[in-house]
Amino acid sequence: MDLMTALRTTAAIREFENREVSDETIYDLLETARFAPSGGNRQAWRVVVVKDEHQRALLGEAYRRGWYEYLAQGAAGLVPWASVTNREAEQEAIRHASAFEEAAKQGPGGMAEHLESSPVLMLLVADLRYLATVDRDLDRYTLVGGGSIYPFAWSVLLAARSVGLGGVLTTMVVKDEEELRGAFHLEQHHCIAGLMVLGYPKHQPTKLRRSLVESFATFDTLDGTAVSPR
Ligand SMILES: Cc1cc2nc3c(=O)[nH]c(=O)nc-3n(C[C@H](O)[C@H](O)[C@H](O)COP(=O)(O)O)c2cc1C
Structure with a gap:
């Protein structure tokens, strides 16, 4: 598959065949993803491939805690955990998370369950010691650090696609970073950037819903003329 096609058609995959992914394959994905860019080429990513059942259960529980809160916020019309948001409305929505958990128990469940x-x-x-975070001292939410980690995650997903695998980068467990620290031997200078879920896809959707360039790109100023097709 050529690069343009891969970039335009790699969807989030959350349903997998009951088929094992070998350690060799996992190694090969990481062996390609390691060429991802990072600030100052510091490559501050670390990866823990989790096989242990107890650790997996901890991740499942943490994921679901976040997931039902996510669903509750979405149902209330909020952008879940937006860094600029109405915190009171968010708290009110999150109070209903258990209803989403109960509803999920009635059905077959999805990736979360x-x-x-x-x-x-x-x-x-x-590894925060190696993360160039240029916006660290600004009086707002910091964003730049993740830019040195998430391209790596995307490279894992693209590499996965090229060998018939699929997956998704998830972030729900990050909320429970402190509780997870001990189980994964994370030191204080480590933080969780996400949890990648991978496998052989049951389906491979290739038509992605994404906004048009005209809706997000402008010339000269943010409210300038839209960048449009030639
Ligand atoms: C930073 C980030 C965090 C995400 N967190 C989650 C998550 O916690 N759970 C999940 O199911 N998907 C998660 N996703 C996947 C997005 O939901 C997905 O990329 C988006 O909805 C587009 O889906 P599509 O490729 O199927 O169109 C995350 C994606 C990114 C980039």
Whole structure:
């Protein structure tokens, strides 16, 4: 598959065949993803491939705690955990998270409910000592640090696609970073950037819903003329 096609058609995959992914394959994905860019080429990513059942269960529980809160916020019309938001409305929405958990128990469940049985669970960790965070001292939410980690995650997903695998970068467990620290031997200078879930896809959707260039790109100023097709 050529690069343009891969970039335009690599969807989030959350349903997997009941088929094991070998350690060799996992190694090969990381062996390609290691060429991802990072600030100052510091490569502050660390990866923990989680096989242990107890650790997987911890991740599943943490994921679901966040997931039902996410659903509750979405149902209330909020952008879940937006860094600029109405915190009171958010808290009110989150109070209803247990209703979403109960509803999920009535059905077959999705990735969240079966997270621990996913073929591959990869905890993506950042070493804060090596993360160039240029916006660190600004009086606002910091964003730049993640830019040195998430391209790596995307490279894992693209590499996965090229060998018939699929997956998704998830972030729900990050909320429970402190509780997870001990189980994964994370030191204070480590933080969790996400949890990657990978496997052989049951389906491979290729038509992605994304906004048009005209809706997000302008000339000269943010409210300038839209960048439009030639
Ligand atoms: C930073 C980040 C965090 C995400 N967190 C989650 C998550 O916690 N759970 C999940 O199911 N998907 C998660 N996703 C996947 C997005 O939901 C997905 O990329 C988006 O909805 C587009 O889906 P599509 O490729 O199927 O169109 C995350 C993606 C990114 C980039």
